[in-house]
Amino acid sequence: MAATPPPPPQVAVHPAVQPLAFLLGTWRGQGEGSFPTISPFRYSEELQFSHSPIKPVIAYSSKTWKLSSGEPMHSESGYWRPKLDGTIEVVVAQSTGLVEVQKGTYNAEQRSVNLKSDLVGNASKVKEIHRAFEMVDGELVYVVEMATNLTSLQTHLKAILKKV
Template sequence: MDGSGTRPAPPVHPAVGPLAYLLGTWRGQGEGGFPTIASFKYGEELQFSHPGNKPVIAYSQKTWKLDSGEPMHSESGYWRPKPDGTIEVVIAQSTGLIEVQKGTYNAEEKVVKLQSELVANASKVKEIARVFKLVNGELSYVVEMATHLTSLQPHLKALLKKL
């Protein structure tokens, strides 16, 4: 413990180092839509945490209706960055849908690109792609989705600030 009575943060695992800028809590607003649903806006919080001794980042996300604060969607999982710039991500959604994604990260440009390898337990969704970017200290993302009736197209986007 340090003099303030709190433990210092554990050192970041070398594999996580290139994505350490993500660690912490991010909050902001997003908007969504799809050909089969009405457009909507939402509040959102993302958390990226790291235990220090493993090459993994724990991820959690929750959204809520802006007008009432009523919970909407949540998901959690793990991000496993590799030293070669690739990344593996698993996400379990509150809807029961499970994603296994693979992709790449560019530590210099602060961009993570993910593409689903598997979307399980989904009756309609067959593919999901996610792109996260840090620009001027704000984290933005775009989620694209394909169903059995539609090709891959934008579904969600948000802009978040670190708390």
């Protein structure tokens, strides 16, 4: 009878990142987008959250593809800086040239993160962006809301992702 292999070693996580360790790894799934100024669309997405145990920061990246053709659509990357008091700062650079500085809160028990833009830079039309992430039945669900110089804050993107 073969011996049971030992469990994989636990990866060290910085104490500030520990409450959000559930995010670490690669997530894939599908989403949908809409806004008054564009036609509705569906997309595939891959999110990656990675971490170096010596730094109190999570590296973040997102790539999306058209669901129908697989053609690349959007990408963005940045850093999430959780604080031990339940607050978080996020910096994101989008492939469109738009940059976001967001501030918000996380709830480790509910496994949720809520972000609101503190600054939206290099954007002639986008004025405000909110992002909400939540674990629901083992899946990562998010909603992105956006306001422009012509529209009030409303849902732009929503997706459901599974850890791979």
